[in-house]
Amino acid sequence: MDFLIASSTEDLCELLAEDPTRQLLAGGTDFMVEVNFRHRDVSGVIAIDRIEDLKQWRHDGDSVLIGSCVTYREIERGPLSTLIPALAQSARTIGSPQIRNTGTIGGNLATASPAGDMIPVLLALGALVNIRSKSGTRQLQVDELITGVKTNSLQEDEFIESVRVPVLRGPQEFLKVGPRNAMVISVTSLAMVTDIDKEYIGIALGSVSASPCRSKEAEYFISENIDWNNMTVQSGAIENFERLIRESANPIDDHRSSSAYRTHTIGVLGRRALFRIFRLEN
Amino acid sequence: MSLLEEGIASAAGVGVSATRPDGKEKARGDFLFSNDLSSEDMLWGQTLRSPYPSAKIRKIDFSQALAMDGVHAILTADDVPGENIFGLEHPDQPVLAFDLVRYVGEPVAIVAANHPEVAKKAADAIYVDYEELDPLVNSQKAIKAAPIHPEGNIIRHLVIKHGDPDAIGNIIVEGEYEVGMQDQAFLGTESGIAFPSADGGVDLHISTQWLHSDKDQVASALNLPDDLVRVTLAGVGGAFGGREDVSMHVHLCMLAMHTGRPVKMVYDRNESFLGHVHRHPAKIWFRHSADESGLLVKVEAKVVLDGGAYASTTSAVLANACCFSVGPYRVPNAVIEGWGVRTNNPPCGAMRGFGNVQTCFAAEAQMDKLAKALSLDPVEFRLLNALETGDTLITGQEITGTAPVKEVLTSLAEYPLPEPIKSGLLDLPGGTGRTTDKSHVKRGVGYAASIKNLMFSEGFDDFSEARCIISDGEVLIKSACVEVGQGFVTLVGQIVEETLGITDATILPVDTSIGSAGSTSASRQTWMSGGAVLKACEAVVNALIIDLSSENGVAYDKSGLNLVSKDGSHSIDIATALQGRNYDEHVTHRHKRTFPLDHNGQGNAHVSFAFAAHRAVVDVDEELGLVRVVEIATSQDVGRVLNPVQARGQIEGGIAQGLGLALLEDLVLNNGKILNANFTDYLLPTSMDIPPIKIASLIEQSEPGAPFGAKGIGEPPVISSTPAIISAVRNATGKKLNRVPIKPEDLVF
Incomplete structure (x- = not known):
């Protein structure tokens, strides 16, 4: 088996162009589990965790550009946690400190798990994913990148270089249900972000469909019932809002939860997130 | 009591917070756990397990796997040298399945190769032709279902009848309860290494709870005389009952003896869940009745424990579940009926709490219900019925x-x-x-x-051996007591200091060159092996007194940690007196005898x-x-x-x-x-x-x-x-x- 270490993004482009079947290793928190279970037959691996460019992030005015190898830990703490609070909240729920020290935002996206904890936040924020290969670069919406359960639209020779995440002025919430108080795969999760300047509310759901998804119907509906000047929401709208959230979900029954519990809790999370951000108008 | 908030004391002796001798090593990662062991020329073992809960094995073809580079051996049931059967209380489980597989994860073949990945790939390449059968997975149906094992589905049926079977109190509560399958989930998965020896025997280093039980089962399966199987304790990363049964032991020894090379195995986490017994899932029905004053009148119960495909300790677990089903309360009348059954679920056996856990969950729910029905505070109600010394x-x-x-x-x-x-x-x-x-x-x-209940029950001859060796004033303790993390290694030092006034006792390698210490389970090792070490140390003191008395022509008595001549002219502390002397005292410690339960579940069993x-x-x-x-x-x-x-x-x-x-x-x-x-x-x-x-x-x-x-x-x-x-x-x-x-x-x- 080839084991290669990429030293720069250019180097990585070349190594992938040479042999596109080579697989990328960043934090390895999903990859190594699959290798150990022999679910993944690996002929060549390129370690990308030493590429300085991929480990950087920078704040460009109204957005941050986060390199794909920035770790959950770095997002959970430090300046990113105030710039994108919901992303930090979701990062905190992932695995153990050891996992968060090594797992990366690029890995969370590329793995494309229905339960990927950062994905609902990135969806709600309208983040863009920068893809690169030797032949060039392209930019995708998160829902264009993620095509199904653990599948993505990356070509074999492409890699995720960075994620552009808008920095919004307004409260953000990430809530996740799991039977354990930490270090648990989500049974349901919900991200709600607001932009008080643009009077925008974004809502996305995790673990209730094949891929994390926006709840656009709920977004449209509740937008009509929000008073952005007073940060209040119409009390009469809540019941329908919860129903719309539940209807955006299409959960499965599995050993982690029944679909009925997932449907129930996703509505509750929507209401609770809403009440943390907006006061109820009497 | 306030001592629980105290810091770690520097003193030793019994009653103080002596520090663990292996504590620093464990905290720093220097401690050698069983999976840290290795040897030159070592091969890696791998187990092929059944994917089906119930199937006939029509054919096993490992020719392709055996031809792979680096593969040294592939063994099946045909290669088991002795009895292809083992079991902790009762042998009923094949070392390697031969005609049928009875649970998902049952070992079917074993591989030795020069690299663990090669061994895994070789195991994947073994072709087993199975004929799937309908599995029996419902424990209640198992009682009457067609047998899945030559010994039938009922491992034990136990009835306890006490007092007046017709008695009944006015306040009655009833309930059905269920306990799921818990796992010991020790952090160090099963691992060990076996060395073939020049005398035709085998040396097995393994993380376990009971060396001698392992040794007996390995010797029988290998058809070797007892003295040719030597088991040495390797560092244990937690046990909780899950290491009481044989797992990879015989497999490792078979591969080592077949290849003539040391063979090591380490289960990964997934295999560990398949490779050891779990806590018995239970289905429990209870009816409790009390009189209006709140005194318990009668408890009735039916308890079904799912033992999975093989017996393991199901029989003893069921006894605990039934004997202690009513909890720590005075119950004059009881009718308890329990079944430990076989199913095609994973085998279940010992886990911390051992049967008491399952019925306690149900019975305490009943006690709350009764308290409510009686409008009594739950603690007050329990106090009314609490057992005392002299109760039955x-x-x-x-x-x-x-x-x-x-x-x-x-x-x-x-x-x-x-x-x-x-x-x-x-x-x-x-x-x-x-x-x-x-x-x-x-x-x-x-x-x-x-x-x-503490220690083994129902007439089991429960003992532990220990030697206290004094070598020019230094203390060496020999025992086969397994340290699983509970702190026996600390206690040994405390006992030696308490009895001989000497710190720094050395614990000799824990192996089968001394007699059994019994299992590190049943909350028994402080009493049993602690008791054996105490007796061995006391035997040294007695021998020293005899020697001192004869040397000095005057009788000596023990006074604390000093030996004092009867005439009062001479006093010497034990540690000083032991300098320059050599002793080797070997003792066996037993607890008081217990007896089997009779046909009504009555007897001094505990x-x-x-x-x-x-x-x-x-x-x-x-x-x-x-x-x-x-x-x-x-x-x-x-x-x-x-x-x-x-x-x-x-x-x-x-x-x-x-x-x-x-x-x-x-x-x-x-x-x-x-x-x-x-x-x-x-x-x-x-x-x-x-x-x-x-x-x-x-x-x-x-x-x-x-x-x-x-x-x-x-x-x-x-x-x-x-x-x-x-x-x-x-x-x-x-x-x-x-x-x-x-x-x-x-x-x-």
Whole structure:
């Protein structure tokens, strides 16, 4: 088996162009589990965790550009946690400190798990994913990148270089249900972000469909019932809002939860997130 | 008692917090666990396991696998040199399946190769032609279903009839309960290494709980004389009952002897879940009745334990589940019927609490129901019925030792309750998921109490051997007692210091070159092997007294750690007197005899009993079904605290496992197959799930017959912590919650 270490993004482009079947290793928190279970037959691996460019992030005015190898830990703490609070909240729920020290935002996206904890936040924020290969670069919406359960639209020779995440002025919430108080795969999760300047509310759901998804119907509906000047929401709208959230979900029954519990809790999370951000108008 | 808050004392001797001799090594990662062992020329073993819960093996073809580069051996049932059968209490399980597989994960073939990955690929390349059969996975149906094993489906049927079978109280409560399949989930998976020896025997280094039981089973399967199988303890990364049975032992020895090379095996986490027994899932029906004054009149129960495909310790687990089904209460009349059955589910056996756990969960729920029906406070009701010394158990056995049930309950109830949570979201239900605000929380409080038998029961000849060797004043202790983390290695030093006044006792390698110490289980090693070490040290002192007396022509007596001549002219401390001398005292320690249960389940089957009570305080988010345990308080009957820090360690660890069973730990089966054989989905409590654990009181009443008066303390913490937590959740929500672990959705729908 080839084991290669990429030293720069250019180097990585070349190594992938040479042999596109080579697989990328960043934090390895999903990859190594699959290798150990022999679910993944690996002929060549390129370690990308030493590429300085991929480990950087920078704040460009109204957005941050986060390199794909920035770790959950770095997002959970430090300046990113105030710039994108919901992303930090979701990062905190992932695995153990050891996992968060090594797992990366690029890995969370590329793995494309229905339960990927950062994905609902990135969806709600309208983040863009920068893809690169030797032949060039392209930019995708998160829902264009993620095509199904653990599948993505990356070509074999492409890699995720960075994620552009808008920095919004307004409260953000990430809530996740799991039977354990930490270090648990989500049974349901919900991200709600607001932009008080643009009077925008974004809502996305995790673990209730094949891929994390926006709840656009709920977004449209509740937008009509929000008073952005007073940060209040119409009390009469809540019941329908919860129903719309539940209807955006299409959960499965599995050993982690029944679909009925997932449907129930996703509505509750929507209401609770809403009440943390907006006061109820009497 | 205040000693629980004290720091780590520097002194040794019995009763102080002596530090673990292996503590620093373990904390620094220097300690050699069994999977750290290696040898030059070593091969790696791998096991091929059945993917089916029930199937006929038509044919096994390993020619392709054996032809792979680096593969040295592939062995099947045909290659087992001796009896292809083993078992901890009773041999009924093939070393390698030959005609049928009876559970998912049953070993079918073993491989030795020059690299673990090669061994895995070779195992994948073995072709087994199975004919799938309908599995039997329902334990209640197993009682009457067609047998899945030549010995039938009923491993044991036990009836306990006590008092008047027609008696009945006016206040009656009834309920059906269920306990899921918990796993020991020790952090160090099974691992070991076997060396073929020049004398035609084998040396096995393995993490285990009972060297001599392993040795006997290996010798029988290998058809080797007893002295050609030598088992040495390798560093154990937790056990909790799951290492009491043979796992890879015979496989390693077969591969080593066949290849003539050392062979090592390490199960990965997934294989570990398949490779050891679990806690028995239980289905329990109870009917309790009391009179109007609140005294228990009668308890009736039916208990079905799912033993899985093979017997393991099912028989003894069932005895515990039935004998102690009514809990630590005075019950004049009882009819208890229990079955331990075979199914095509994974085999179940020993796990901390050993049968008492299952029925305690159900019986304590019944006690709460009765208290409610009687409009009595749950603690007051339990106190009314609490066992005392001189009372009779439902097995007809009189409690002759200490039984401070009232003291345990009273001290617990007096302990102050915790305040409401004042801090942020992360301390409320949902934890890092930030789901729950204070306004969503309801608080609940629940109590439970338990009884646990100590040591082996029902007439088993339970003993432990130890040698105390004095070599020019230095102390060497030899015992086959397995250290699984419980702190025996600390206790040995404390006993030596207490009896001989010498620190720095050396513990010789733990192996089968001395007689058995019995299993590190059943809360027995402090009493049994601690007792053996104590006796061996005392034997040295006696020999020293005889020598001193004859050398000096005057009789000596022991006075504390000094030896004093009868005429008072000469006094010398034992440590000084031992300098320049050599002794080797070899003793065997037994507890008082026990007897089998008769056809009505009556008899003096048990040695001694330990009692505990737990109080749980929980915050519940009813709408999401999420629970946060706020605090567990406990009082425990311990006889005597020998090492306060280690006592606290046992109590905290046991409660953590009890919390796991209450809220999280459940092997989910689908038609005999475990769906969550990994730590992603088999959820152990994390540090955010374990609340502050408060020790309200450790009741120290010296137990007659016990070395230092001390009772085993390892198991009681796991038994009543589970029902206390569920009682607290019921108190908060009003839900029935008749199955553990509870799931969030149980609180929602």
